[in-house]
Amino acid sequence: MIEAKNIDFYYGNFQALKNISMKIEPKTVTAFIGPSGCGKSTFLRIFNRMNDLIKDTQMEGECLINGQNIYDKSINIDNLRKDVGMVFQKPNPFPKSIFENVAYGLRVNNMGDKSFIGQRVEESLKDAALWDEVKDKLNKSAYELSGGQQQRLCIARALAVKPSIILMDEPASALDPISTSKIEELIHNLKNQYTIVIVTHNMQQAARVSDNTGFFMLGELIEYSNTKKMFLNPEKETTQNYITGRFG
Amino acid sequence: MNKKVSQNIAFFIFKFFGVLVIGILFSIIGFIGYNGIQVISWEFLTEFPKEGMTSGGIFPAIVGTFYLVVGSLIFAFPLGVMSAIYTTEYAGKGWIVRIIRIMTNNLASIPSIVFGLFGMALFVNKLNFGDSILAGSLTLGLLVLPLIIRTSEEALLAVPQSYREGSLALGATKLQTIRRIVLPAAFGNIITGLILSIGRVSGETAPILFTVAAYFLPKLPSGIFDQAMALPYHLYVLATSGTDLEASRPMAYGTALVLILIVLIMNLIASFFRKKL
Ligand SMILES: Nc1ncnc2c1ncn2[C@@H]1O[C@H](COP(=O)(O)OP(=O)(O)OP(=O)(O)O)[C@@H](O)[C@H]1O
Numbered sequence: 001m002i003e004a005k006n007i008d009f010y011y012g013n014f015q016a017l018k019n020i021s022m023k024i025e026p027k028t029v030t031a032f033i034g035p036s037g038c039g040k041s042t043f044l045r046i047f048n049r050m051n052d053l054i055k056d057t058q059m060e061g062e063c064l065i066n067g068q069n070i071y072d073k074s075i076n077i078d079n080l081r082k083d084v085g086m087v088f089q090k091p092n093p094f095p096k097s098i099f100e101n102v103a104y105g106l107r108v109n110n111m112g113d114k115s116f117i118g119q120r121v122e123e124s125l126k127d128a129a130l131w132d133e134v135k136d137k138l139n140k141s142a143y144e145l146s147g148g149q150q151q152r153l154c155i156a157r158a159l160a161v162k163p164s165i166i167l168m169d170e171p172a173s174a175l176d177p178i179s180t181s182k183i184e185e186l187i188h189n190l191k192n193q194y195t196i197v198i199v200t201h202n203m204q205q206a207a208r209v210s211d212n213t214g215f216f217m218l219g220e221l222i223e224y225s226n227t228k229k230m231f232l233n234p235e236k237e238t239t240q241n242y243i244t245g246r247f248g
Numbered sequence: 249m250n251k252k253v254s255q256n257i258a259f260f261i262f263k264f265f266g267v268l269v270i271g272i273l274f275s276i277i278g279f280i281g282y283n284g285i286q287v288i289s290w291e292f293l294t295e296f297p298k299e300g301m302t303s304g305g306i307f308p309a310i311v312g313t314f315y316l317v318v319g320s321l322i323f324a325f326p327l328g329v330m331s332a333i334y335t336t337e338y339a340g341k342g343w344i345v346r347i348i349r350i351m352t353n354n355l356a357s358i359p360s361i362v363f364g365l366f367g368m369a370l371f372v373n374k375l376n377f378g379d380s381i382l383a384g385s386l387t388l389g390l391l392v393l394p395l396i397i398r399t400s401e402e403a404l405l406a407v408p409q410s411y412r413e414g415s416l417a418l419g420a421t422k423l424q425t426i427r428r429i430v431l432p433a434a435f436g437n438i439i440t441g442l443i444l445s446i447g448r449v450s451g452e453t454a455p456i457l458f459t460v461a462a463y464f465l466p467k468l469p470s471g472i473f474d475q476a477m478a479l480p481y482h483l484y485v486l487a488t489s490g491t492d493l494e495a496s497r498p499m500a501y502g503t504a505l506v507l508i509l510i511v512l513i514m515n516l517i518a519s520f521f522r523k524k525l
């Protein structure tokens with residue numbers, strides 16, 4: 001359960017998020033949509049404190065995950081990020097072998113011995129629907145894979161440490177239609193085990209994969225509801241205009 | 249004058265000077281090579297100077313230069329890489345980093361003879377190391393420190409930010425991210441800096457003049473508090489202060505050739521490393 005309460009976020013003087021509150025239920029897929037620059041990525045990065053890496057920023061409000069305020073001083077950020085995985089817009093495998101990419105999270109978190117790691121790597125690659133394509137070349141560089149395969153590798157890498165939440169920032173925007181549909185199928189299958197939050201520019205994609213959708217504009221959460229309802233019968237006119245493609 | 253003609257004239261002038269520069273470079277190398285190759289032999293590389301440095305070899309100078317390269321880099325390489333890690337990975341873009349940058353750039357432009365003087369005052373006299381490999385290595389280390397810092401910084405900055413984010417997002421600590429992702433990715437370029445430094449250290453005369461270099465030693469140094477002979481200083485001695493300058497001239501060319509080859513080979517290896525990335 002993710003619960004954001006009255007979140008404001010600033011890059012220097014520029015306010016990128018304005019008083020955003022939102023509840024996300026476990027084991028659901030939530031999509032964030034909205035025009036470019038409206039703050040979707042910024043909001044997503046609140047949940048694993050990736051914004052902490054950017055200098056000269058400021059956040060107000062609370063973000064609770066399973067009842068714990070993740071911005072509390074007592075929080076161990078590394079443990080938080082282990083529990084809240086992230087897949088980036090551009091596939092970013094490490095310059096290591098396919099195997100080592102997936103094993104990386106296990107190694108840095110001291111999870112298990114050699115045989116455990118081997119098992120978990122295989123499991124994660126299977127869950128990411130990549131195993132059959134790479135099982136014979138686990139020791140090859142991750143950069144020998146296609147863009148779509150690299151992105152699924154990054155998903156496998158995130159799954160390996162068994163997070164409870166997975167954040168995806170436009171995970172398919174750099175991919176061809178076939179790779180995209182593979183990723184969507186994957187999201188569908190992962191839903192049983194993980195809470196997934198996905199940013200997307202693709203309206204159909206949001207409609208296809210998500211249970212709930214949040215529509216952002218200029219740093220505000222304009223509307224947040226069940227995806228079906230949002231697409232069939234939105235409450236606000238701006239939402240209606242955006243999803244029917246009248247702007248943005 | 250129409251455009252085409254002025255274009256051609258400009259092109260011709262650029263080409264002329266370009267070829268001229270290359271010509272000058274090659275004639276220097278050719279001159280040294282031609283004169284040096286005549287004395288280079290197995291004996292020249294493995295024997296001590298003989299008969300007032302008019303025959304024999306340059307073995308102790310090669311050994312001395314080797315010691316100085318190793319000694320200075322043992323000290324400067326870890327220090328340079330660590331300070332580059334600090335400025336690129338930890339310090340952000342604040343005023344401390346800006347001051348460190350300005351300082352290292354200034355340090356890089358100080359004439360090397362000044363390093364020599366400083367090394368003499370601090371290491372030889374104040375710290376009482378005497379004229380020694382230790383004092384010479386530390387002085388040379390200070391001299392190449394800015395080069396190592398700058399090449400290492402460039403190497404670290406060339407590592408894509410997305411690697412760091414990917415690692416941190418998996419729960420790795422900052423230190424783990426640097427050790428397991430950033431440094432391995434920057435390794436090739438950092439090594440390039442190291443190799444360039446080897447070339448630089450082996451060629452410098454001024455910093456070793458007052459800190460370690462000996463005119464002639466009958467045996468090899470046996471510890472870090474001993475003096476040593478070194479190639480660039482030996483060349484200077486051969487050219488200016490032997491017993492019979494005319495007779496030791498060929499030895500000087502031979503020494504120069506060895507020195508040039510060391511520097512060139514180091515630079516070639518460095519560019520090979522750089523290309524691979
Ligand atoms: N590092 C940063 N420094 C300063 N301003 C930033 C930074 N990152 C984002 N912004 C600004 O904050 C606003 C929100 O950016 P954000 O990346 O969250 O938008 P987005 O909805 O994800 O857009 P897109 O769909 O293009 O990815 C934008 O106006 C952007 O210019």
Ligand SMILES: [Mg+2]
Pocket residue numbers: 040041042169199
């Ligand atoms: Mg974005």
